[in-house]
Amino acid sequence: MATAKATRAKAASTAATTPTEFAIKQKLPERQEVFTYTIIKGGGLWYSLPQNGLTVFDDASNSVRQIRYCPNEPSIFVDEQSDNALREHVVFNNGMLAVRYTKPNLLAYLNAHPGNKANGGRIFQLVDNNKSAEEEVAQEFVQHEAISLVRDKDISELLPVAMYLSINVDQETMAIKRELLRNAKSNPASFIKMFDNPMVKMRSAIMQAVEFQILDKRADGMFWFDTGRLIVSTPAGMNSEDVMTRFCNTEKGAPVYEQIVARLNEIA
């Protein structure tokens, strides 16, 4: 018995001191070793980058300076290069050019080149894998958030958005959600913003008021249905609902909107 107890105690002790969880160690590179540039359009199998008479605006000296790539010169500015500087062609093979960090002058030259997309050019661009990964992740997350809204929100909260998107609300909830889902996927960022946009709810109320004959929508303006009195006139070529929505958002239109909401609640 004594031996068994001792064994159990040892096992317990071992469990207490030996961690069962561990953190994965990542070996991230200290620096980006290779920078890849690519021709945007029509580089063929061999493309010689324009290098004659290139000038850039230099912020530091507030002047226009000529640049050229000379492998043996640390600077890309012609006025800082030696008299014996030898120019070399910068060539893209199959539309690609990989430059190691050990050629900072070539990197500086490419980054300052007027043909670089980053400088407003249209000849070549830097392939930034990190940036594209960030953009893709952000895009996926936004889309996921938009889809979650359709899944989690109550139908009463979804209907104003559905009406704003001109989705027929006189159908089954799932059918409405399906159409909302399509909108959420195609343009997730603006879809999410709609839920916080007071104009969306306001416009849906006005559309409902027209439907329930509280308001009378005509091409030249929005009128009270019962009295036929004009609320706001619509300029030629504009939509009466849009004009009415903007009107309700003004100080003068606020009481009108309150009245519409009150009448809609009476119907419910």
Next chain:
Amino acid sequence: MAIADGTNAPGASAYVNAQRRLDPAKYVDLASFINDVNKPDNRELLVKTYGNQGITGFLQLTGAVKAAGTADSVQWWEEQRLHPRAKFTPTVAKTSNAAGAEVEVTVAALNVDPLDSAATLLVRAQDVLLMGDVRVLVTGVTKSTANSNAISKFTVKPLVATESVPDLTATAQEFPIIGNLFAQGTDQQSEYLESNVVKYTNPYMIVKEIYKVTGSQATNIGWINLGNGDYRWYVKSEADTRQRFMDKREMMMLLGQKSGNIAGIDGSEGYFSAIEDRGIVHGDYIETISDVDALVKELDRQGASPEYALYVNRHQALKIDDMLASGNTAGNALTSGVTSQYGAFNNSKDMAIELGFQSFSRGGYTFHKHDWKLLNDPTLLGSSLAAGAEFIGAAVPMSTVVDAQSGDRNPSLEMNFKATNGYSREMEHWMTGSILGASNDTKDLVQFNYRSEIALVTRAANRHVLIKKSNA
């Protein structure tokens, strides 16, 4: 006797007209009235203000031949390099390798298609690679478990114990395979290289044009003698329409592009588009010998022709003239006007000069320079500013290339027209209407119709050079 005036009612006379004009609103002086009856001193010759404006002829001058096509697209085959290089990207860098030590290189799978030698590592055990100046033997090759056509890793060992495998960073690497080495009594290799061929296709494109003239206009004569005493202006318009059509047809063969964006229209790959896809593109004006040298080195790599027709715009032509005239030519760096190669002109220098070529040589290549009207015409691709021109010129190899499939020698450029059983769509021209001999319509006019179904084949585009300047 009264003078009939076509703008007034029958029977009205000039006298009556003069009377009518005498009210304050319509008053004209006597001299103006007399001008109506005086014959103007007319010069009937038509001034060619802009010279000959047609641009057609580049393709024929550069040796492009015509051929008949019998399908919706034309296909041709091009062989690949005889000696594939060992191309790979190590997944982990192998640096500071010990002298004489064997190094295992794990490679990223580039392509699982064994026929695409351009993207597939084709190294075999016992191959000898030249890594810089170090000869290494491939001691082992491991295939991917997922695809037996792809190599996942291989090991290399220097032939000499005092040398080490050079640093292999995790970037694209490329080394020549110089041969192989086997020990006595060993078996043959288990794998062999299959020759690759690349198939290209180019759809035909349909180009059309029309011109119309009414019966009334066809019987009018004008002030201008259009040649041989013909004063009918519509004849000039019809001839211009035809020339415009020919020019646009040629421009579509030069500048056309395959279309993936318009329903029902496939487009067709033009000459420039082919070079931009798989040719040599010089992204700036050729101004210095250094520029020519860079080009010549690449032409060497592409097994290029010794003679090139260099068709350029005016800015480029002047820059080349400046280059040839400058001190750069000292020490026979360039030879101008005394080139030795005129094979493309039946070895006749005089013929080249008569055709408007100026020639210079560098590195064994002869460039016959010629102005390209298309690139100088301000209504087409020309620009008065050197910086404004997008397309500067092209260097066309003046030789034939061997077809990989048939072994036939073919010109670099081939103009294909749809044709079969005596019916050709090279240049269809017909008239519809009821005048000038046409009797297939009731309308009082004739319509001249033009139609052509064409496609350009650019063989071995890797040997063609496009000079273009993408303006930033």
